[in-house]
Amino acid sequence: MQKDSFSSDTPSNHLGRVRHRKRSAEVSQDANKANGANLLVNDRNKYKSMLIRTHSALWMIGGFAFIIYMGHLYIWAMIVVIQIFMARELFNLLRKANEDRQLPGFRLLNWHFFFTAMLFTYGRFLSRQLVNTVTSDKLLYQLVSGLIKYQMVICYFLYIAGFVWFILTLKKKMYKYQFSQYAWTHMILLIVFVQSSFTVANIFEGIFWFLLPASLIVINDIAAYFFGFFFGRTPLIKLSPKKTWEGFIGALVTTMFSAFVLANLMGRFRWLTCPRKDLSTVWLHCDPGPMFKPEYYPLRVWVPEWFPWKEVPILPVQWHALALGLFASIIAPFGGFFASGFKRAFKFKDFGDSIPGHGGITDRMDCQMVMAVFAYIYHQSFVMPQSFSIEMILDQILRNLSFEEQQILYEQLGKIFQDRQAMLA
Amino acid sequence: MQKDSSYSEAPSNHLGRVRHRKRSSEVSQDANKTNGANLLVNDRNKYKSMLIRTYSSLWMIGGFAFIIYMGHLYIWAMIVVIQIVMARELFNLLRKANEDRQLPGFRLLNWHFFFTAMLFTYGRFLSRQLVNTVTSDKLLYQLVSWVIKYQMVICYFLYIAGFVWFILTLKKKMYKYQFSQYAWTHMILLTVFVQSSFTVANIFEGIFWFLLPASLIVINDIAAYFFGFFFGRTPLIKLSPKKTWEGFIGALGTTMFSAFVLANLMGRFQWLTCPRKDLSTGWLHCDPGPMFKPEYYPLPGWVSHWFPWKEVPILPVQWHALALGLFASIIAPFGGFFASGFKRAFKFKDFGDSIPGHGGITDRMDCQMVMAVFAYIYHQSFVMPQSFSVEMILDQILRNLTFEEQQILYGQLGKIFQDRQSMLA
Numbered sequence: 001m002q003k004d005s006f007s008s009d010t011p012s013n014h015l016g017r018v019r020h021r022k023r024s025a026e027v028s029q030d031a032n033k034a035n036g037a038n039l040l041v042n043d044r045n046k047y048k049s050m051l052i053r054t055h056s057a058l059w060m061i062g063g064f065a066f067i068i069y070m071g072h073l074y075i076w077a078m079i080v081v082i083q084i085f086m087a088r089e090l091f092n093l094l095r096k097a098n099e100d101r102q103l104p105g106f107r108l109l110n111w112h113f114f115f116t117a118m119l120f121t122y123g124r125f126l127s128r129q130l131v132n133t134v135t136s137d138k139l140l141y142q143l144v145s146g147l148i149k150y151q152m153v154i155c156y157f158l159y160i161a162g163f164v165w166f167i168l169t170l171k172k173k174m175y176k177y178q179f180s181q182y183a184w185t186h187m188i189l190l191i192v193f194v195q196s197s198f199t200v201a202n203i204f205e206g207i208f209w210f211l212l213p214a215s216l217i218v219i220n221d222i223a224a225y226f227f228g229f230f231f232g233r234t235p236l237i238k239l240s241p242k243k244t245w246e247g248f249i250g251a252l253v254t255t256m257f258s259a260f261v262l263a264n265l266m267g268r269f270r271w272l273t274c275p276r277k278d279l280s281t282v283w284l285h286c287d288p289g290p291m292f293k294p295e296y297y298p299l300r301v302w303v304p305e306w307f308p309w310k311e312v313p314i315l316p317v318q319w320h321a322l323a324l325g326l327f328a329s330i331i332a333p334f335g336g337f338f339a340s341g342f343k344r345a346f347k348f349k350d351f352g353d354s355i356p357g358h359g360g361i362t363d364r365m366d367c368q369m370v371m372a373v374f375a376y377i378y379h380q381s382f383v384m385p386q387s388f389s390i391e392m393i394l395d396q397i398l399r400n401l402s403f404e405e406q407q408i409l410y411e412q413l414g415k416i417f418q419d420r421q422a423m424l425a
Numbered sequence: 426m427q428k429d430s431s432y433s434e435a436p437s438n439h440l441g442r443v444r445h446r447k448r449s450s451e452v453s454q455d456a457n458k459t460n461g462a463n464l465l466v467n468d469r470n471k472y473k474s475m476l477i478r479t480y481s482s483l484w485m486i487g488g489f490a491f492i493i494y495m496g497h498l499y500i501w502a503m504i505v506v507i508q509i510v511m512a513r514e515l516f517n518l519l520r521k522a523n524e525d526r527q528l529p530g531f532r533l534l535n536w537h538f539f540f541t542a543m544l545f546t547y548g549r550f551l552s553r554q555l556v557n558t559v560t561s562d563k564l565l566y567q568l569v570s571w572v573i574k575y576q577m578v579i580c581y582f583l584y585i586a587g588f589v590w591f592i593l594t595l596k597k598k599m600y601k602y603q604f605s606q607y608a609w610t611h612m613i614l615l616t617v618f619v620q621s622s623f624t625v626a627n628i629f630e631g632i633f634w635f636l637l638p639a640s641l642i643v644i645n646d647i648a649a650y651f652f653g654f655f656f657g658r659t660p661l662i663k664l665s666p667k668k669t670w671e672g673f674i675g676a677l678g679t680t681m682f683s684a685f686v687l688a689n690l691m692g693r694f695q696w697l698t699c700p701r702k703d704l705s706t707g708w709l710h711c712d713p714g715p716m717f718k719p720e721y722y723p724l725p726g727w728v729s730h731w732f733p734w735k736e737v738p739i740l741p742v743q744w745h746a747l748a749l750g751l752f753a754s755i756i757a758p759f760g761g762f763f764a765s766g767f768k769r770a771f772k773f774k775d776f777g778d779s780i781p782g783h784g785g786i787t788d789r790m791d792c793q794m795v796m797a798v799f800a801y802i803y804h805q806s807f808v809m810p811q812s813f814s815v816e817m818i819l820d821q822i823l824r825n826l827t828f829e830e831q832q833i834l835y836g837q838l839g840k841i842f843q844d845r846q847s848m849l850a
Binding site: 409 | 574575577578581585588589592593595597600601603604608609611612615662663664756759762763766767769770771795798799802803805806807818819822823828831832834835837838839842845
């Protein structure tokens with residue numbers, strides 16, 4: 001019975017549940033054995049689909065952990081692959097096969113805009129890393145610097161080429177379909193690229209800022225499922241009838257607690273906390289910064305004498321992790337509601353069928369997208385400026401200006417200081 | 426007869442023709458008088474609507490010239506007003522009155538996103554100007570600096586608030602309409618804000634970079650009309666059947682020539698060429714930079730026999746103006762084709778009826794939008810970097826760092842120079 005309700009949950013509930021699949025399969029198998037033989041036939045079929053789900057989930061977790069181990073460049077490659085799959089799913093979604101036959105080359109236009117968007121976002125976000133990677137070869141360095149300098153123009157002309165191509169291929173009686181597809185393409189690319197480029201930007205600041213938010217989303221989903229499973233009574237929102245307030249609140253607490261603990265665990269590894277300045281794959285050594293230096297808080301008052309630890313090391317980043325956890329529990333689920341409502345509006349079950357048992361990539365990524373954008377903006381606004389400005393500007397000076405320009409800057413700065421002293425005196 | 430054909434072109438041809446209306450009405454009035462009395466009844470009605478058109482055009486030209494005279498802040502205000510009217514036109518366009526009655530507050534959501542987009546774009550583009558304006562008052566300065574520092578977070582949370590609000594107001598059976606409206610809102614805001622924020626960014630670099638591209642679009646339209654009127658034979662594109670290749674090529678030549686000449690004329694006024702560093706409205710004095718310093722090219726011998734001039738002063742900016750003219754004639758009309766196809770796809774005559782005789786604001790702005798984006802990107806990539814980097818970084822240092830941090834930076838920079846000297850020695 002419990003198992004039946006669980007499996008009838010899962011097809012319509014599309015939120016990312018990577019580790020959940022494995023655990024729920026175990027729970028369901030136990031319940032199955034306890035229920036008796038009369039439901040064994042149904043149970044065998046559902047057992048089979050649960051097995052498929054678990055199989056996919058294990059592969060996803062394993063692959064993900066392996067890529068984290070391999071490093072920044074491979075994570076970036078993974079994100080690019082996810083982008084391509086998501087875009088393909090979404091492009092195919094509102095296409096009508098009938099009209100498409102009359103418009104050869106229209107799908108190619110979508111991929112042209114996709115390529116332009118990719119060039120634009122990664123050109124902006126990874127320009128520094130690109131430049132640092134090719135400093136060895138003089139010719140390649142000049143080529144890459146030229147590309148980065150004129151990146152906006154190149155991307156703009158690629159976009160205009162696509163725009164002109166679109167207008168030249170407008171066919172009588174197909175106008176409405178073509179314009180809708182054009183708008184749809186823009187929306188897809190906006191969604192796919194904003195969140196994934198922010199993710200990539202975060203990764204090169206330190207895998208920590210990618211791994212922690214992603215883990216919090218997964219933990220939130222699993223916790224919401226379990227709290228809803230055991231305590232769920234009051235429905236949360238009409239859009240997703242299986243969600244409950246008990247699940248929501250239980251997941252909130254669990255996520256906040258996990259955020260605090262996970263930040264401490266993850267913050268101890270240089271592989272996760274060090275920023276990557278170029279596109280190499282070597283091991284990282286760096287001074288992680290004040291964010292990851294443990295501060296010791298004495299526990300004198302709260303714990304008895306026999307407790308071995310007299311103080312608890314807390315990394316300052318753990319307080320930031322609490323904010324991330326709060327967002328992951330309260331706001332990120334709305335990404336799931338949005339996708340849910342969207343599928344109901346346009347009457348389809350899943351975004352695709354890439355992952356057996358789970359639906360498409362977009363089904364897994366809906367909450368992750370909202371979280372990735374928040375993690376980037378939070379990092380840029382509250383984490384980065386605290387230990388950063390002088391080095392960033394010094395970096396810019398040394399990178400962007402020629403030696404003569406640097407001297408000019410130095411003299412002008414000195415003069416400004418002198419003027420300032422004179423004014424104060 | 427000529428008048429009939431010329432006039433019947435005008436309603437379906439929606440490209441911006443501010444000065445054209447005045448001239449064509451003059452041409453038409455002459456033709457009217459020579460045609461005789463038997464067409465006088467029809468002519469009177471068309472004469473009347475031509476009068477309305479001319480009246481609107483004169484007001485638009487007059488108002489525009491006045492605002493250019495008043496300065497950067499007023500041009501910015503004009504663009505904001507144009508944005509609001511365009512957004513209102515486009516929001517209303519695909520709304521269905523029936524569904525809207527069941528969704529109270531949905532229109533308010535559109536304006537919420539509009540306000541968020543405005544805060545975001547002008548916060549990014551005018552942060553420097555804002556900071557420079559309020560340096561007088563200590564409290565206001567701190568408030569504005571704080572708002573700019575956390576601008577991304579503020580805008581993000583406003584957007585998330587709108588996103589959550591949208592999801593919470595999803596109503597059964599209205600999902601598809603609501604999602605379509607949501608996507609439509611995003612597309613409108615993208616279209617309206619990208620081009621107008623680039624325009625505003627250009628204005629504060631110097632009114633020249635706003636006035637020249639806008640004038641070139643108008644000149645291109647007028648020239649295309651006249652060349653098509655007198656020489657037009659071969660149709661240009663199925664989307665706009667009244668456009669001809671003769672008009673296109675004639676306009677290309679005229680626009681390139683006008684670009685060259687206009688750049689010289691406009692480049693002589695400091696009011697147009699000086700950048701505005703704050704939001705004041707006072708008169709500007711500045712060193713316009715090498716772009717606007719005339720270089721004298723000696724004219725070949727035969728010219729000096731006939732004309733008193735021995736050499737011709739050419740501002741370097743005139744060569745850039747040629748590129749702007751080329752784009753204005755070749756690519757910018759595709760903005761008009763896009764709007765034309767869009768109206769045909771969704772079966773309406775004009776975007777709105779704000780301007781009597783001309784249609785809506787969007788009808789006037791369609792080519793201007795494409796041109797404004799190009800002008801900004803061209804300026805950023807080819808014009809600005811030439812005289813720029815040291816000031817930009819100096820600016821960043823003075824704005825972003827505290828006095829102590831600036832001293833630290835100065836010290837570190839000095840040390841790096843010393844190390845460099847000792848390495849070279």
